[in-house]
Amino acid sequence: MxxxxxxxxxxxxxxxxxxxxxxxxxxxxxxxxxxxxxxxxxxxxxxxxxxxPVVVQSAETELQKQTKGYELVLQREPNNQLALEKLSIIRLKSGDIKGAIALMEKLVKLYPDRQDYKTVLTDVKKRMAQ
Missing domain, CATH: 1.20.5 (Single alpha-helices involved in coiled-coils or other helix-helix interfaces)
Structure with missing residues (x-):
């Protein structure tokens, strides 16, 4: 079994x-x-x-688009801190130092407590003087 x-x-x-x-x-x-x-x-x-096709945009074209965008913002809101700041940086990169200084002076005027704005403005003015 x-x-x-x-x-x-x-x-x-x-x-x-x-x-x-x-x-x-x-x-x-x-x-x-x-x-x-x-x-x-x-x-x-x-x-x-x-x-x-791969679309390649130049850096210059991209800066122009950004410039137009920030300028449109500033038309609606002339005291927009971010747009003023970014547009001044773009203008410095593109070589428009006078335009950048004008925007930075406006930032210093609107925000006198921001020391970094004052510092950047004096540095840019020194570079322009040289």
Whole structure:
């Protein structure tokens, strides 16, 4: 009787092991298939997608856009601190030192407690004098 029971248990283990292998193969096949299909779709989309030209903007064009934006803000709000500050920086970068000094003087006038505005203004005036 112990032999029949051992045979039954052995057959049962073999059946379970076979089912596990089949299930593992099915999962591996499904996983591999999904990777292949995803890769195929990616390649297909890249192939079909028309190449878009890369738009390269110069730094000068970008500065001009920013300048226009801050000038529009200052038309609506003449005392906007951020717009005055950023526009003065842009004008310094573009070489318009007189325009930058005018904006910095306005900042110093509006915000006399800000020492950094005063310092930058004196530094720019020194550079202009040289």
């Amino acid at each position: 112990a032999s029949a029971e051992n045979d039954y248990l052995e057959k049962r283990r073999q059946q379970i092991a076979r089912k596990q292998r089949i299930f593992t193969y099915i999962l591996l096949f499904g996983f591999g298939g999904s990777i292949l299909i995803g890769g195929f779709n990616t390649v297909k989309q890249a192939w079909e997608k028309p190449k878009q």
